[in-house]
Amino acid sequence: MKRFSGILWVTVLLGLVLSGCGAVSHEATLLGNYVPEPGSQIEVGNVTNATGQVPKVDDEVVNIEQLLMDALAKKLRGEDLFWSAPPSRKLVLVSKIVEYEPGDAFKRWLLPGWGSTVVSVEGELRDANQLVGTVRARRTVSFGGAYTIGAWRTVFASIADDIVSELRDKIRK
Amino acid sequence: MLVRSASIAMIVVLLASCATTWQESGSFYRSAQTTLAADSTPPGARLFLSNRYLGDTPLSTTLECDQEMRQKTRKVSYWDTQPGLSLFLSLISLGLYVPFSLIPVDVETSQEPSGAFKNNEFTLRIEADGYKSWKTTVICGPQPAVNLRAVLKKL
Numbered sequence: 054m055k056r057f058s059g060i061l062w063v064t065v066l067l068g069l070v071l072s073g074c075g076a077v078s079h080e081a082t083l084l085g086n087y088v089p090e091p092g093s094q095i096e097v098g099n100v101t102n103a104t105g106q107v108p109k110v111d112d113e114v115v116n117i118e119q120l121l122m123d124a125l126a127k128k129l130r131g132e133d134l135f136w137s138a139p140p141s142r143k144l145v146l147v148s149k150i151v152e153y154e155p156g157d158a159f160k161r162w163l164l165p166g167w168g169s170t171v172v173s174v175e176g177e178l179r180d181a182n183q184l185v186g187t188v189r190a191r192r193t194v195s196f197g198g199a200y201t202i203g204a205w206r207t208v209f210a211s212i213a214d215d216i217v218s219e220l221r222d223k224i225r226k
Numbered sequence: 227m228l229v230r231s232a233s234i235a236m237i238v239v240l241l242a243s244c245a246t247t248w249q250e251s252g253s254f255y256r257s258a259q260t261t262l263a264a265d266s267t268p269p270g271a272r273l274f275l276s277n278r279y280l281g282d283t284p285l286s287t288t289l290e291c292d293q294e295m296r297q298k299t300r301k302v303s304y305w306d307t308q309p310g311l312s313l314f315l316s317l318i319s320l321g322l323y324v325p326f327s328l329i330p331v332d333v334e335t336s337q338e339p340s341g342a343f344k345n346n347e348f349t350l351r352i353e354a355d356g357y358k359s360w361k362t363t364v365i366c367g368p369q370p371a372v373n374l375r376a377v378l379k380k381l
Contacts, residue, residue, distance in 0.1 A: 103254035149256075151254050165308070165312070165315060166307065167331035169333055171335075173335065175256060183288070183290075184290055191335075193332075193333075195307065195332055196304075196311060
């Protein structure tokens, strides 16, 4: 019994050390009575950096717009939601990165919450240039060890996953 | 018993008060919409919005503009953002984590409308044959809906 509980503790601890932990929130809202046509697909529209900062990692400027754009395209393809050509109905997802902190894996290993990686995105879904829906998502990586090195980049895949899963729920196949 | 209660109360107060003051961290614009419903006497008049013909009255359309959102951030303790995980860390560290957990290091963000809008003025013109043209400015943003009734005067 003692051995079992020891193994359990070690497993829990290893899990916590190796995996990133943080807060996740996301929601999508369709405006008015808008219902997307079944089979509609999404084009990744303009992505802008509205943080008012030029983010840097290791003194190098990070193109966060491109990171989010690529992550969204990849996740949409994975969900068969990526619009590439007619005849499927096209919705355009225009996104703004309103908050971004690259964070620091060493700091959050020392003290959870310190050196958190944070990204927050505001998205607008447009049908024929008419606003039909909004998506909001925020992700943080605020606790973890070595495994969270590079979270400044991987957090975009996570937030794209959140956004696309919200959109998938709203658009029937 | 009294000492234990006081200690618990002290810990609760300490955990709840570990935050810095809010600081402005920029702003961004989000799209806002206002529904415009327009009618006229006589009905069937031509409606132009910013010199673009939209249709004949009565009609309803959606105006879109940009609403400024102010963003504020503050540093809070991990108890504010991840209370469950903080408790877990405190337990597995046998309380060693508690004093460190009071340091406000995590980021909390709040967004609220500043009340400012841009691209939110639209010129509305209603015309009908044999009547004087009727003009007004419609503001998008503060209200979710605007209802207008134009009474056109005969020439």
